[in-house]
Amino acid sequence: LLEMKKNPWHSPWVIALAVLIALGIIALVTTAVVQNKPLPKKFKYGIVLDAGSSHTSLYIYEWPAEKQNDTGVVKQLHVCHVKGPGISSYSTDPKRAGASLQECMNEAKVKIPERRHNETPVYLGATAGMRLLRKENSSASDKVLSSVAKSLQSYPFQYHGARIITGQEEGAYGWITVNYLSEKFKQSNGFPSDVPLPLSINTLTPSTMGALDLGGASTQITFVPHEEVVSKDNALDFRLYGNDYKVYTHSFLCYGKDQALKVVLAEQLQENDEDVLVNPCFNKGYTKNMSLSSIYSSPCVSTRRNSSYFFHRGTGNTTQCRESIRKIFNFTGCPWPRCSFNGIYQPQLQGSFGAFSAFYFVMNFLNLTTTTLEVAKEKLAAYCSLSWKDVKQNYPKIKDKYLEEYCFSGTYILTLLEEGYNFTSENWNNIEFIKKIGDSDAGWTLGYMLNLTNLIPAESPAVPPLPHAGYVAMMVLFSLLLVVLFVIGYKCFGRPSCTSQKYT
């Protein structure tokens, strides 16, 4: 009996055992914490050059290597605007096209850590300016492309080609960009990915955002409609993160705002024989001597006249301006259930839209990004009726080449959206005019890189049941619990209050 009452903690074996258990628990906690501490992040980089009709921009993207398949992890690290015009403007002196990229490429060498240079892909995609040049003079467009290719290959990055992307790609990648950045692909439709879905899939897939891109030479509209896309030329199928998307897209060549202006001017010149063009789309008091070749050299313009100059004079009247813009849209002869214009199929508009590039630049300048359609029309009419002198005075810092065209561009945008694409007062506020989402610019370049670098998986990636922080927290919690139990055991073991029942 005496033996039994002796405090067991006085035995060296028991003490050694207790110390070992305590050490074991400490080791367990330390290992869990240390092992799961995020490693210093390894970043990967990618470069995309957007060779637009009016200018070229170089984008650098960055993402943590270990998370590359998640949505929303690729970010824009830097953008560099190439000095001078778009590459298609160098058609008569192609060497200068390649040379024009040097400054931005050198900047990329500084921005991206040197040890990552040889694993960093560089892509160049040219859009509507080069599509037009190829149509006009394909050998000139080949020379320009070879020149930029040669220039890009002289850098220590991984060259992945310089090509003219199609209008469909331009629309599709813009749509991928805005939905990737606003994390629309993350949502699940609630169905396990291996369960086949019914045919009307677009009503079940998580909602996405449409994309509206206005460039200088072309414009794109891309969205997921509720109805089936009946025209094969406008249909795209994607499987992204375990969901199927049936996307509608169309790119209108010559309906970018710079080419549309040329077509409108040519149309207006056609209407009178004089060498004076009285234009309601420009502010009152605006005058300029213009060469006709600047208009007639465009492949978007088919009319011609003999003189070489004309006198351009503004009258600032949006109602009349809209009348003359409407003439470049053909609203007759739709061979489909419904059309936007020029006999091009367009399903019923669906959901919200992000409108970027020149849609944003122009609407933002005119302060029309958050108004109703009616207020937008009123404010635009007021802007157009300002005299050119007042406009110049009010905006001394804005370059003339943009400033002189805002009345035209604003009217063109409202006409394109309302009469072309059939937006109404009711769904006008579904359009969000955006420049960036987070820190990344809205545009086709990010989607292009995500696709070519396989950064968007078709199936949703397997995720561990617990997030990292949760896992560490659970480990620490359970270990602490063990320690507490152990301490209670220790305090209790030798006491009669704990042991009395046994010994009496």
Ligand SMILES: Nc1ncnc2c1ncn2[C@@H]1O[C@H](COP(=O)(O)OP(=O)(O)O)[C@@H](O)[C@H]1O
């Ligand atoms: N600050 C600005 N204000 C108005 N328009 C702008 C501004 N910055 C760029 N733009 C216009 O945005 C358009 C960009 O088109 P771009 O991407 O070069 O052509 P595309 O996509 O048709 O190949 C051009 O019409 C250009 O004039």
Ligand SMILES: [Ca+2]
């Ligand atoms: Ca563009």
